[in-house]
Amino acid sequence: MARLLVVHHSPTASVRRLTDAVVAGTRDDAIERVEVVVRHALEADADDVLAADGYLLGTPANFGYMSGALKHFFDTIFLQAGGALADDGAAASPGSGGRRPYGLWVHGRYDTTGAVRSVQSIVGALGWSQSAAVLEVLGDVGDDDLAAAYELGATLAALVGG
Numbered sequence: 138m139a140r141l142l143v144v145h146h147s148p149t150a151s152v153r154r155l156t157d158a159v160v161a162g163t164r165d166d167a168i169e170r171v172e173v174v175v176r177h178a179l180e181a182d183a184d185d186v187l188a189a190d191g192y193l194l195g196t197p198a199n200f201g202y203m204s205g206a207l208k209h210f211f212d213t214i215f216l217q218a219g220g221a222l223a224d225d226g227a228a229a230s231p232g233s234g235g236r237r238p239y240g241l242w243v244h245g246r247y248d249t250t251g252a253v254r255s256v257q258s259i260v261g262a263l264g265w266s267q268s269a270a271v272l273e274v275l276g277d278v279g280d281d282d283l284a285a286a287y288e289l290g291a292t293l294a295a296l297v298g299g
Contacts, residue, residue: 139297141169142185143223143290145195146178146206150273153185154198159193159242167190181199183217184243187242191238191297192265198245204294211259218233238268240293242286249273266295 141163147153163173170235176185188193214220240258243249253271257292260267269292276281 139190139299140188141171141173141191141193141294141297142181142189143173143175143193143195144178144181144185144207144210145175145193146197146204147195148204148206149197151197151266151274152281153288154278155242155244155274156195158286159195159290162292163193163285163294165287165291165294168291168294168298171294177202178210178287181210181214183214186214187220189237190237191268191293193240193242193259193293194256195242196244196252196256198243198249201248201251202254203243203255207256215263218263220259222262236264236266238277238296239265240267240269240272240295242272242274242289244274244278246276249275253276269293 143160145156145161147156159173167175174185194207196203243252245252253273269289272285272289
């Protein structure tokens, strides 16, 4: 059975609503043969990453960056999960984590650009493959945002499940 790892930091009601919708999408009745593992960013570890066939990542945008909790997750798992950097700090050819699909959702009050860029630079060095458009939500979370979050979860689960 394929495994999809959902790693999130959901400190606000808005981010929690998006997270709940993403997770609900991963468990859509039409999707079979996928085990969904949900971990808070401060609880996920390299074993979780290595056991997964794909990833969903969620974070608020904090001061133009991903949350500290998601950054801690990446700092903790990076080398064990096959992350690689060239001498100049750019992404190098990844090791064991290469080409697994991932999706990302980010919530911000005013801007999500820096948070998205920071996550993408790290997953690039892990060699993961962006497999759905990034869900960027600004301000209040509406029904359309929740539907898009559900779709993001369902899309990644369906990809991982084959």
